[in-house]
Each structure stands twice: as structure tokens, then as C-alpha cells.
Amino acid sequence: MQKIAVLTSGGDAPGMNAAIRAVVRTAGFHQLGVLGVMRGFHGLIHNEFIELNPRSVADIIHRGGTILKSARSVEFPTPEGQASAIRNLREAGVEGLIIIGGDGSFRGGMRLQAAGINVIGIPATIDNDIPCTDYSIGFDTTVNTVVEAINKIRDTATSHERIYVVEVMGRHSGYIALYAGLAGGAETVLIPEVEADLDDVCQRIVAGYKLGKAHSIVVVAEGVGGNFKTGRSLDESSAFRIGNYVKAKTGFETRVTVLGHIQRGGNPTAQDRIVASRMGARAVEMLREGQGGYMVGVVHTAIRATPLEEAFRQEKTMDLEFYRLAHILASQ
Ligand code: ATP
Numbered sequence: 001m002q003k004i005a006v007l008t009s010g011g012d013a014p015g016m017n018a019a020i021r022a023v024v025r026t027a028g029f030h031q032l033g034v035l036g037v038m039r040g041f042h043g044l045i046h047n048e049f050i051e052l053n054p055r056s057v058a059d060i061i062h063r064g065g066t067i068l069k070s071a072r073s074v075e076f077p078t079p080e081g082q083a084s085a086i087r088n089l090r091e092a093g094v095e096g097l098i099i100i101g102g103d104g105s106f107r108g109g110m111r112l113q114a115a116g117i118n119v120i121g122i123p124a125t126i127d128n129d130i131p132c133t134d135y136s137i138g139f140d141t142t143v144n145t146v147v148e149a150i151n152k153i154r155d156t157a158t159s160h161e162r163i164y165v166v167e168v169m170g171r172h173s174g175y176i177a178l179y180a181g182l183a184g185g186a187e188t189v190l191i192p193e194v195e196a197d198l199d200d201v202c203q204r205i206v207a208g209y210k211l212g213k214a215h216s217i218v219v220v221a222e223g224v225g226g227n228f229k230t231g232r233s234l235d236e237s238s239a240f241r242i243g244n245y246v247k248a249k250t251g252f253e254t255r256v257t258v259l260g261h262i263q264r265g266g267n268p269t270a271q272d273r274i275v276a277s278r279m280g281a282r283a284v285e286m287l288r289e290g291q292g293g294y295m296v297g298v299v300h301t302a303i304r305a306t307p308l309e310e311a312f313r314q315e316k317t318m319d320l321e322f323y324r325l326a327h328i329l330a331s332q
Pocket residue numbers: 009010011012041071072073074075076077101102103104105106107108109111124125
């Protein structure tokens with residue numbers, strides 16, 4: 001094997017650059033050439049290849065985002081889009097492709113694998129919603145960003161004895177809300193995996209007040225709306241609806257903060273950099289061994305490979321013990 005390519009696809013996640021660096025430098029160690037594909041599958045179709053060498057990935061290990069840019073491609077799922085991507089890869093002499101992204105990107109990767117190009121996926125998404133790996137690149141950084149925001153909100157919440165509803169990312173997955181809620185000491189965590197009863201939330205807030213709590217923080221994943229017993233209005237975010245409901249029901253002053261895109265950026269944490277480095281290196285080793293059609297993941301601290309299709313066929317399950325624990329610790 002002489003040449004491989006790497007791309008980032010789907011939503012960006014802090015730590016993608018550390019993974020790119022690990023791919024390029026592991027390849028360099030083995031005298032393998034690496035092409036970077038700009039803008040994910042869009043760049044594959046439109047021949048946006050750049051040469052990468054160990055020096056071109058200097059000074060990126062600590063940066064969020066991705067130097068290769070990321071994009072969503074409506075052309076790639078079409079037969080013409082895939083034919084163009086495969087032709088470009090072959091013409092460039094690429095013998096293996098590493099895709100850093102989420103489950104949609106891995107579905108795309110399977111198409112290339114079926115056409116005979118060895119593909120290895122590296123899970124990178126702040127939502128941590130990819131099965132067959134305990135961990136996706138970017139999740140730890142995002143949780144730390146949210147915890148830092150909760151710490152700050154806590155200061156003002158205590159000073160004014162208010163309720164704060166904090167909306168975090170996670171349309172289908174409550175991982176960010178749950179981990180940040182547990183680490184941030186939130187009184188209530190609302191996640192899409194568990195049906196929310198807003199009257200319970202209000203009762204918990206009132207009980208906390210009677211115990212002498214100076215404030216209450218409710219962390220809400222943006223996707224909880226569909227599970228509300230109180231109905232859903234599509235033009236209003238979950239957090240605002242919850243805030244209004246809680247205010248009306250308890251009479252406490254309530255404020256809402258939607259953290260938004262700050263959750264995607266920032267310097268990756270040490271954990272994200274280390275996992276990205278390990279996954280990037282393993283992905284290159286697997287291609288060198290002639291393997292393709294796998295996702296590398298972390299399972300009980302070890303790097304493990306799983307067939308790519310498992311990574312999008314299975315549902316990631318959530319350990320609801322975390323959910324129980326967050327509420328037990330915050331209810332006293
Ligand atoms: P995130 O979880 O951050 O959204 P993702 O990798 O799941 O990341 P998607 O937007 O779902 O992001 O997928 C990225 C790209 O992968 C799409 O723009 C599309 O080009 C390609 N893709 C997704 N699903 C398929 C599919 N079934 N077949 C071929 N290509 C696909």
C-alpha cells in the first residue's frame with residue numbers, strides 16, 4: 001500500500017484535528033502517502049484533494065473544528081455522486097480511506113467499501129450517539145464546555161435565587177445533558193430517552209426550595225420536546241417551554257439559557273486528544289493490514305474494531321443508572 005486518504009464529514013467535533021494528525025503521522029512513520037479530502041464527501045466528488053505530510057499537521061492537536069472542513073453532501077448518496085467519488089479516488093491512487101464522522105458518514109463509507117475501496121471509520125460526534133464504542137471524539141470536550149457554563153450560571157442562580165433552565169445539544173441523544181448534568185450538579189436532567197413529566201420537575205424544584213436550596217438548575221437536551229406530556233409547539237425550543245411551564249406552576253423566577261454552538265468549539269480536552277490519537281493510529285494500521293469496512297472504537301478502554309454496518313444498524317443504549325444517580329444526588 002502506497003497511499004491513503006482521510007476526510008472529516010457530518011457535524012464537526014473537537015478532536016477531529018488530533019485524529020487527522022495521528023493518521024498522517026502514523027502513515028508517515030510507515031512511509032505511506034496521505035491525501036486530505038476537503039469538505040467530506042463533497043470534496044471526494046469534486047476532486048478536492050490536498051497532499052498532507054507530517055509537517056502540514058503541525059500545531060493542530062489543540063485546535064477545535066477540522067482543518068479539512070466538513071460538509072453534508074446531497075450528491076454523494078446518488079449513484080452518480082458515488083461513481084464520481086470512486087473514480088476520483090482511483091485516479092488519485094488512493095488504496096484506503098479513513099472517514100472521521102458520524103453514522104451517516106459511515107453509511108456513505110459502506111458504499112465505497114462495497115465498490116472495493118477499504119474504508120475505516122473513526123467515530124467523531126459531540127452527541128456520543130454512535131453504538132459499538134463507549135466514546136466518540138468531541139464528547140468529552142463538549143461536556144466540559146457545558147459544565148463550565150453551568151458553573152457560571154450557578155453563580156448567578158445562587159445570587160438571585162432563581163431557576164435556570166439550560167438547553168444543551170442532543171436532538172436524539174441525552175448523553176451531553178446527562179453527563180454535564182451529573183458533573184455540574186444539576187437538580188434535574190431531561191433527556192430524549194426518558195419521558196419527561198414537567199409536574200414532577202416542578203415538584204422537585206419546590207421540594208428543593210423547602211430543603212433550603214438557593215437555586216435550581218434544569219439541564220435539558222434539545223430533543224426532549226417530543227416526549228412531553230404537556231404537548232409540543234414546534235416553533236419554541238424545549239427549554240423555553242419548560243421555563244414558562246415551571247414559572248407558571250411554581251411562581252419562582254425562571255431564566256432560560258440556550259448554549260447553542262459554543263458547545264461545538266474550543267480546544268479539545270486531553271481525553272479527546274488521546275482517544276483521537278489512538279483511533280487515528282489504529283485506523284492506519286488496519287488499512288495497512290488490508291482490512292476495510294470497520295469502525296474503530298473504544299470499548300472498556302481498549303481500541304476495538306466493529307464492522308461498519310453494526311455502527312449504524314444498532315442503537316446506542318444509555319445507562320440509565322447515570323440518570324438515577326444524577327437525580328438522587330441532587331434531590332437532597
Ligand atoms: P453527525 O452525527 O454529526 O450528523 P453524520 O456523519 O451522521 O454526523 P450526516 O449528515 O448524517 O452526518 O452524514 C454525512 C454525509 O454522509 C451526508 O451528507 C451524505 O453525503 C452521506 N450519507 C449519509 N447517509 C448516507 C447513505 N445512506 N448513503 C450514502 N451516503 C450517505
